Amino acid sequence: MSNNMVADHAIRPVENDTIFTISAKASEAVLKYGAENVINSSMGVLLEDNGDFVAFESVYSYLKDLDNPKIAAYASIEGDSDFLQAVKKACFKNHMPNAYIEAVATPGGSGAIHHAIFNYTNIGDSILTSSLYWDPYNTMCVENSRKLDTYNMFNGNGGLDIDAFKEKFDYHLNKQKRLLTIFNTPAHNPTGYSISDEEWDKIIDILKQGASNKENKIIVLVDVAYIDFCDEKFDRRAFMEKFAGLEENILILFAFSASKGYTMYGLRNGALLCVTSKEEIAKEFFYTNLHSNRGTWSNGTKGAMKVLTDIINDENVGKPFYEDREHYVKLLRKRADVFLEKSSEVGLELYPYKDGFFVCIPCKNPLEACEKLMKNNVFAIPLQTGLRFAVCAVSEDKCMVAPKKIKEVLAECDE
Amino acid sequence: MSNNMVADHAIRPVENDTIFTISAKASEAVLKYGAENVINSSMGVLLEDNGDFVAFESVYSYLKDLDNPKIAAYASIEGDSDFLQAVKKACFKNHMPNAYIEAVATPGGSGAIHHAIFNYTNIGDSILTSSLYWDPYNTMCVENSRKLDTYNMFNGNGGLDIDAFKEKFDYHLNKQKRLLTIFNTPAHNPTGYSISDEEWDKIIDILKQGASNKENKIIVLVDVAYIDFCDEKFDRRAFMEKFAGLEENILILFAFSASKGYTMYGLRNGALLCVTSKEEIAKEFFYTNLHSNRGTWSNGTKGAMKVLTDIINDENVGKPFYEDREHYVKLLRKRADVFLEKSSEVGLELYPYKDGFFVCIPCKNPLEACEKLMKNNVFAIPLQTGLRFAVCAVSEDKCMVAPKKIKEVLAECDE
Numbered sequence: 001m002s003n004n005m006v007a008d009h010a011i012r013p014v015e016n017d018t019i020f021t022i023s024a025k026a027s028e029a030v031l032k033y034g035a036e037n038v039i040n041s042s043m044g045v046l047l048e049d050n051g052d053f054v055a056f057e058s059v060y061s062y063l064k065d066l067d068n069p070k071i072a073a074y075a076s077i078e079g080d081s082d083f084l085q086a087v088k089k090a091c092f093k094n095h096m097p098n099a100y101i102e103a104v105a106t107p108g109g110s111g112a113i114h115h116a117i118f119n120y121t122n123i124g125d126s127i128l129t130s131s132l133y134w135d136p137y138n139t140m141c142v143e144n145s146r147k148l149d150t151y152n153m154f155n156g157n158g159g160l161d162i163d164a165f166k167e168k169f170d171y172h173l174n175k176q177k178r179l180l181t182i183f184n185t186p187a188h189n190p191t192g193y194s195i196s197d198e199e200w201d202k203i204i205d206i207l208k209q210g211a212s213n214k215e216n217k218i219i220v221l222v223d224v225a226y227i228d229f230c231d232e233k234f235d236r237r238a239f240m241e242k243f244a245g246l247e248e249n250i251l252i253l254f255a256f257s258a259s260k261g262y263t264m265y266g267l268r269n270g271a272l273l274c275v276t277s278k279e280e281i282a283k284e285f286f287y288t289n290l291h292s293n294r295g296t297w298s299n300g301t302k303g304a305m306k307v308l309t310d311i312i313n314d315e316n317v318g319k320p321f322y323e324d325r326e327h328y329v330k331l332l333r334k335r336a337d338v339f340l341e342k343s344s345e346v347g348l349e350l351y352p353y354k355d356g357f358f359v360c361i362p363c364k365n366p367l368e369a370c371e372k373l374m375k376n377n378v379f380a381i382p383l384q385t386g387l388r389f390a391v392c393a394v395s396e397d398k399c400m401v402a403p404k405k406i407k408e409v410l411a412e413c414d415e
Numbered sequence: 416m417s418n419n420m421v422a423d424h425a426i427r428p429v430e431n432d433t434i435f436t437i438s439a440k441a442s443e444a445v446l447k448y449g450a451e452n453v454i455n456s457s458m459g460v461l462l463e464d465n466g467d468f469v470a471f472e473s474v475y476s477y478l479k480d481l482d483n484p485k486i487a488a489y490a491s492i493e494g495d496s497d498f499l500q501a502v503k504k505a506c507f508k509n510h511m512p513n514a515y516i517e518a519v520a521t522p523g524g525s526g527a528i529h530h531a532i533f534n535y536t537n538i539g540d541s542i543l544t545s546s547l548y549w550d551p552y553n554t555m556c557v558e559n560s561r562k563l564d565t566y567n568m569f570n571g572n573g574g575l576d577i578d579a580f581k582e583k584f585d586y587h588l589n590k591q592k593r594l595l596t597i598f599n600t601p602a603h604n605p606t607g608y609s610i611s612d613e614e615w616d617k618i619i620d621i622l623k624q625g626a627s628n629k630e631n632k633i634i635v636l637v638d639v640a641y642i643d644f645c646d647e648k649f650d651r652r653a654f655m656e657k658f659a660g661l662e663e664n665i666l667i668l669f670a671f672s673a674s675k676g677y678t679m680y681g682l683r684n685g686a687l688l689c690v691t692s693k694e695e696i697a698k699e700f701f702y703t704n705l706h707s708n709r710g711t712w713s714n715g716t717k718g719a720m721k722v723l724t725d726i727i728n729d730e731n732v733g734k735p736f737y738e739d740r741e742h743y744v745k746l747l748r749k750r751a752d753v754f755l756e757k758s759s760e761v762g763l764e765l766y767p768y769k770d771g772f773f774v775c776i777p778c779k780n781p782l783e784a785c786e787k788l789m790k791n792n793v794f795a796i797p798l799q800t801g802l803r804f805a806v807c808a809v810s811e812d813k814c815m816v817a818p819k820k821i822k823e824v825l826a827e828c829d830e
Contacts, residue, residue, distance in 0.1 A: 003695070004699060005535065005632055005634065005664070005666045005691075005696050005699060005700070006534050006535060006699055006700075006703045007534065007535060007536060007537050007593065008537075009537070010533070010534035010535070010703050010706075010707075011699075011703070012702050012703045012705075012706040013702070014698065014702050015702075017492060017709075020491070020492075045488065045489070052484075053484035053487065053488055055483035055484050055486070055487035055488075057483070059487075060483040060486065060487065063486075064479040068470035068472070068475040069467075069468035069470050071470070071475065071478075071681055071682065072468065072470035072474075072475065072678050072679065072680060072681050072682070073460070073468055073470075073680055073681050074460070074674075074680045074681055075681055076435070077432060077435075106712075107522060107683070107712040107713070108712070108713055110709075110711075110712055110713035111711070111712045111713070114710070114711050114712065118425070119421050119422065119425040120420065120421060120422060120425070121422060122422050122423075122424070123538075136709055136710070136713070139706065139709045139710045140709075140710045140711075142706075142710065143706060143707060143709075143710025143711065144710065178422065217420055219420065249420070251420045259489075263487050264487065265487060265488055265489045265717075266486055266487050266488050266489055266490055266714075266716065266717030266718060267486065267487070267716060267717075267718070268522070268683065268712065268713075268714070268715065268716055276420075280418070281420050283429065284419060284420060284421055284426075285420070285421075287427050287428070287429050287430075288421045288425050288426070288427045290427075291425075291427040291554065291557075291558060292425075292558060294432075294525075294551055294554045294555075294558075295529070295551070295554045295555045295557065295558025295559065296525075296526070296529050296555075296558065296711065296712075297521075297522040297523070297525055297526045297529065297683065297711075297712055298522070298523055298525035298526070298551070298683075299681075299683070300683065301681065301682060301683055301716055302680075302681030302682075303681060303682070
């Protein structure tokens, strides 16, 4: 007999979260050496220059002004109906695809990704994403007895390696006849890359080729967790309209999160949305994910739904919110620009950054580099083939000096 | 080819929630006939006599006084460490079993039940509960490709039908070698029954007999969602201490919910706790459910964790809270007492009620009875073999007249 009480599929490693562990070491260093001497770029949350946590005043003053029952009561299982309407606008804004669109509320973007994996793939299936990826994608696959496979993310020209994607996509689709592909874009975690509209055209061509075999089921999940920290001038939602008029066996899903864009991390608010050319597929999406809500966590955080709904629908609530956010979008952009500029000056290579919370440094030996950086009081996260530096959490002053420090340490590491 | 985009295991019926549907009809009736002429006992939430939603002022004034980052930041994946300590106290109070105990935060009790089912059973397994049960147990089993089986709940003497339990328990344990049994107690939803300490002794004897075969894995989930609405004088936590010193192949789990006891329904706060004689089994519990958190919804509602933590640990926060709750425990008890008294007067039979939000009326044709009651402006929920009447949602005055009305309608229905 085995000594486990959990079922075999649920035996897990005894391990602590990497990010949490490194973050704890950074906090120790702050106590020992003083905050001014430590660069803590470990946590993927937006911090003020002085290290204070950023919670939009507009969001929390409005939440706190709600009557208690608007926070305390149960939300509907699928999400309150006005929230489901509002979150469609929050997700697509002025680029709503001309298609059937449904939404179901989830606890953050994570809950949305869970449902996409659980409902749209089978046990044992491979799910496809890029070679640099947010590690919990793998955790969610393992949790549900699925596998994560990856394609090489970047080509030699600083763009998405479409050929590598096509090869893996065709391979798994041919084998499984059903394939879920996850794109984390715009403002990819961990690199900050945003897939361009031209690249989307190529991706959609590949999806369409796959869809010509009517036995195939193609599901694309676009994880837009960081979309609202893209500067508006880049119009990073334009690609969404391309999902109109697709074949019936192509289903586009969006994992929407209010964690970053509304600083609602700890309120657990998000949604899974679908875009399809076929009304019945949208209906199926709704009832399947409603069932999954009831069968997994029941319902969502009511007060958070209400705040987002009113931000979207009521100009008086929206105005101070958009002012708050605009301020921090600019702050973030400045930090990133400085980091990019200084990296270029000192010759520190970066993966192609476009938007968002993170920049990422290619690196042969990420664990070794991470350890050495920690000795220099620079705290970054080791990844598959790089180091993630969270510009969201580091002041402009420190973003100015970090590239040189990192360059020096990498020079010691690389063969 | 099938026309579904979801995988086969995720095809779900197109159906709306029964409780929601009946509740909507009650609201229509209120508009048409006036609130004073409608008895709406459909929703399992605590309402004032005038129908207002009860949210404890002590809970929400404290939440709203928290600094924004204490609500906005991510909680730890497993739950914040001080919350995990506090929730053990909140669950067991002065009846903490002498055993290894661990806790992991979950979105309400539902999330805890999900993890218990997902991690401690295999696909296709039968999970056991009583013949009157909270319907989402079935939804959660179906969602995860498990089956729910039941044993006859009550014997002829107004107690738990232990023999019926033993028969099904032995049957499934012998067949599966691994069995999860769910007890919703005290203050069972939907009957208000609370398993007595003597009945727990008999149940534990049955568990121990099963555990004598060391190949067997016995997991008991105690769903204590309504425990904090039991009057303190009944000492409904005494049974918890009986879980000390059990065999290593018996694992006791508790699904704790802050929804009712702390009026945090819409904040999604709860925990799964384990009680075991073996340290490694507690450790396994922790890392498995930590993984499930990351792989399912990531983390919980931080502000709600903080409020519960401070209620438990800080007398100044706890005092007004316990005063609030005591007031409503008494209000609820009065309603239930009146309902029981009047039922006895008019000869309306009830399942044995002990504590909590619901009373339940045995009934041969629950759907027909429910329909007829609606025509008389009484709204109750049809169940497997009865009608659920939510005393939590109905004023004392209406609890006084409802039994007679129900008795009259049932007389029309029953053959």
